[in-house]
Amino acid sequence: MACTFCADPLSVGKVVFEDELCRVLLHHDWSPRGHAMVVAKRHIENASDLDEEEWLHLAKVWHRAERVLLEATGADRAIIFKLGILTPHLHVHIYPMSAQATREDVFEAFDGKKREAKDEAFVARVIARLT
Secondary structure: OOOHHHHOHHHOEEEEEEOOOEEEEEEOOOOOOOOEEEEEOOOOOOHHHOOHHHHHHHHHHHHHHHHHHHHHHOOOEEEEEOOOOOOOOOEEEEEEEOOOOOHHHHHHHHOOOOOOOOOHHHHHHHHHHHO
């Protein structure tokens, strides 16, 4: 079975940042607004599969992406998931959420049960802040 992130990352989301080691994608599901993924370009499953330099680079990109997404959405916190269940390729989900979000709210976002309208102006702002 082909890896989505290796074969066609654009099928998962809009690239808002990319360099030689990783990319940041705004997920197509918009659940919630700003749901993004930091994806290693090299096909590996675990952060521990990265060498130290790669890990530090990915962590810096994640840190920057999280900050930009929190500022762009006005969210209070980021919920982070690293699963790899459907796609065993290292990627970290960032879900910008309100401080008032309940466990139920978080899992509804995780399951894509609530979607927000796509906003191309928001996408353009995120791209401008990340590049």
